[in-house]
Amino acid sequence: MNTEAEVREEMGYSESNSHRLFSVEEYYTSYGKIPKLCKFLGNNIIILWLIVKANKDMHQLVYQKMDCPELLQEAVELLKETSGVGEDVSATIHDSKIKLNEICRVIKEVYEVVAKGICMLGKLCMHERFLSLKV
Structure with missing residues (x-):
């Protein structure tokens, strides 16, 4: 688990940016920094969440009977x-x-x-x- 200070140092964020990233309020880092952040955190959950969110918003699930x-x-x-x-x-x-x-x-x-x-x-x-x- 990475601390706010570790993320701030690795990503070059200001204290206010790193604090917003760890807060419960909505805050998104710039798209260009997402891959670096994922690499530092050791997972790609942020990217997967974006994909799921985009797919959910783009495609309405329509029931099709399964045979x-x-x-x-x-x-x-x-x-x-x-x-x-x-x-x-x-x-x-x-x-x-x-x-x-x-x-x-x-x-x-x-x-x-x-x-x-x-x-x-x-x-x-x-x-x-x-x-x-x-x-």
């Missing part, structure tokens, strides 16, 4: 993505060394699995709600 073939197709696509992770991990560890480009490829594959899984979960939950309302 058996669609459920099977969703599962197949998720399993394909998951096997891609296995293939990349296998390629990464073949020489008993993990290289930067290899781990980046594995991370990308895992993100794709997570995205596909969340999408499938959303569809399943919407269908569950639809079925529960019919009862």
Whole structure:
């Protein structure tokens, strides 16, 4: 966990900027500094939040009835993505060394699995709600 002083020093923020970043009030750093901030914090939660927020605001969720073939197709696509992770991990560890480009490829594959899984979960939950309302 990084302290306000550590973030201020690393990012070159003034005391008031770093204080606003850690306050409960809305404050956003400049877009150009977000990647550096994420790197310093050791995660990309800020970027992921921006993506989720943008997608939510851009796309209204429209319920589409899920049938058996669609459920099977969703599962197949998720399993394909998951096997891609296995293939990349296998390629990464073949020489008993993990290289930067290899781990980046594995991370990308895992993100794709997570995205596909969340999408499938959303569809399943919407269908569950639809079925529960019919009862």
